[in-house]
Amino acid sequence: MSFVLEASHLRKQFGGLVAVADVSLRVREGSLHSIIGPNGAGKTTLFNLLSGALKPTTGRVVLRGRDITGLPPYRMAHLGIGRSYQITNIFPNLTVLENVRLAAQAMGHDNWKFWRAASAFQEYEARAREIIERVGLQDKMRAPANTLAHGDKRKLELEILLAQDPEVLLLDEPTAGMASEQVPELMKLIAEIRARGNKTIVLVEHNMDIVMNVSDEITVMHLGNVLAEGTAKEIAANQVVQKAYLGELYN
Numbered sequence: 001m002s003f004v005l006e007a008s009h010l011r012k013q014f015g016g017l018v019a020v021a022d023v024s025l026r027v028r029e030g031s032l033h034s035i036i037g038p039n040g041a042g043k044t045t046l047f048n049l050l051s052g053a054l055k056p057t058t059g060r061v062v063l064r065g066r067d068i069t070g071l072p073p074y075r076m077a078h079l080g081i082g083r084s085y086q087i088t089n090i091f092p093n094l095t096v097l098e099n100v101r102l103a104a105q106a107m108g109h110d111n112w113k114f115w116r117a118a119s120a121f122q123e124y125e126a127r128a129r130e131i132i133e134r135v136g137l138q139d140k141m142r143a144p145a146n147t148l149a150h151g152d153k154r155k156l157e158l159e160i161l162l163a164q165d166p167e168v169l170l171l172d173e174p175t176a177g178m179a180s181e182q183v184p185e186l187m188k189l190i191a192e193i194r195a196r197g198n199k200t201i202v203l204v205e206h207n208m209d210i211v212m213n214v215s216d217e218i219t220v221m222h223l224g225n226v227l228a229e230g231t232a233k234e235i236a237a238n239q240v241v242q243k244a245y246l247g248e249l250y251n
């Protein structure tokens with residue numbers, strides 16, 4: 001089994017504040033790998049380092065054996081690391097369909113090939129429709145993005161991400177702010193994406209029921225470090241993790 005994404009000894013300091021102290025992590029191809037840990041543990045900062053939004057103070061990020069440390073986000077995205085940026089990636093005045101189609105187009109490499117513009121447009125639009133139907137929102141395709149309810153915006157973010165067709169999806173609390181009845185649907189979808197087998201998912205999620213159900217592998221972060229890693233079973237049984245984190249959540 002091979003590792004698609006590897007972080008070694010990543011560290012990120014903001015002045016005197018150490019957000020990520022020393023994180024090494026290996027993500028297996030095709031797996032769903034969750035990162036858990038209390039607020040402020042450094043999970044989002046780690047995602048920022050993995051996606052190029054931030055350059056690490058020290059340490060390396062390796063994608064399929066290639067050192068991609070410090071590359072800008074658009075280069076990371078073209079190499080196959082996709083990250084949902086919450087809201088900011090959405091064009092508010094464009095419709096759901098236009099937003100998803102543009103995301104597909106942006107990754108298409110052929111924006112300047114005018115002679116095939118018409119057929120390419122059809123292709124991208126068809127891809128966008130297929131993704132929208134898979135994730136939901138098919139009855140809102142023509143709705144401007146800024147008219148969507150919060151939970152639907154989270155779905156649109158996921159659709160935009162899928163349209164970019166990344167090999168590795170970094171999902172930072174995809175269920176945050178969703179109405180609780182929408183959560184199982186989203187998780188089913190994430191499980192489906194995983195089951196298709198050609199994507200690797202790295203998930204940050206606070207809901208332990210979800211994490212314990214869907215993860216192949218879990219890395220527990222605490223104060224910018226890796227506290228433990230293992231399968232859901234191993235993590236649930238880990239005394240150190242229970243003391244530091246799980247116990248406090250289930251109390």
Ligand SMILES: Nc1ncnc2c1ncn2[C@@H]1O[C@H](COP(=O)(O)OP(=O)(O)OP(=O)(O)O)[C@@H](O)[C@H]1O
Binds near residue numbers: 014037041042
């Ligand atoms: N741009 C920044 N400048 C300064 N400090 C930052 C910055 N980003 C994050 N931090 C700090 O780094 C630490 C880790 O934050 P981070 O957002 O990575 O945690 P997290 O594990 O994602 O937490 P949460 O579960 O609340 O989302 C926190 O103390 C945070 O205040």
Ligand SMILES: [Mg+2]
Binds near residue numbers: 043044045
């Ligand atoms: Mg966070």
